[in-house]
Amino acid sequence: MIVTTTPSIEGKRIERYYGIVSGETIIGANMFRDLFARIRDIVGGRSAAYEEVxxxxxxxxxxxxxxxxxxxxxxxxxxxxxxxxxIGSSGSMLMVTACGTAVKIED
Incomplete structure (x- = not known):
């Protein structure tokens, strides 16, 4: 499966368009990650826990x-x-949506 942000795939002809497809996920952050992220905000640096999430x-x-x-x-x-x-009352949940056009390209 080729997945790209571009509107076409170089060197390939699109044979059929199937329409829009999407995938969604919502992940909650726990209080320990929140605590360590706040500490990182104070002392500086990247939050590896949030980056992984x-x-x-x-x-x-x-x-x-x-x-x-x-x-x-x-x-x-x-x-x-x-x-x-x-999302969520305190912004404690992260929603990520991926959306694109499903196509059949020539082999």
Whole structure:
């Protein structure tokens, strides 16, 4: 499965468009990660715990989008857009959405 942010795949012809597919994931951050992230905010530096959560959420959303595309018969997703939002009463949850167009490209 080819997944790209571009509207086409160089050297490949699109044979069929299946339509828009998306994958969503919501991941909550726990209080220990929040505590260590606050400490990092004070002393500086990167928050490895939050970076890992962000990567996990992105990978899950893309994987879900790919599965939906494959179920339609697609072998690629073009024009992919990733959107990140915090949700919940205190912004303690992270929502990641991957959205693109499922297509069949020539072999």
């Amino acid at each position: 962000l990567r996990e959420a992105k990978d899950t959303a893309i994987r879900e989008m790919e599965q939906k595309a494959m179920s339609l018969g697609a072998n690629a997703v073009i024009g992919v857009d990733l959107d990140y939002e915090t």
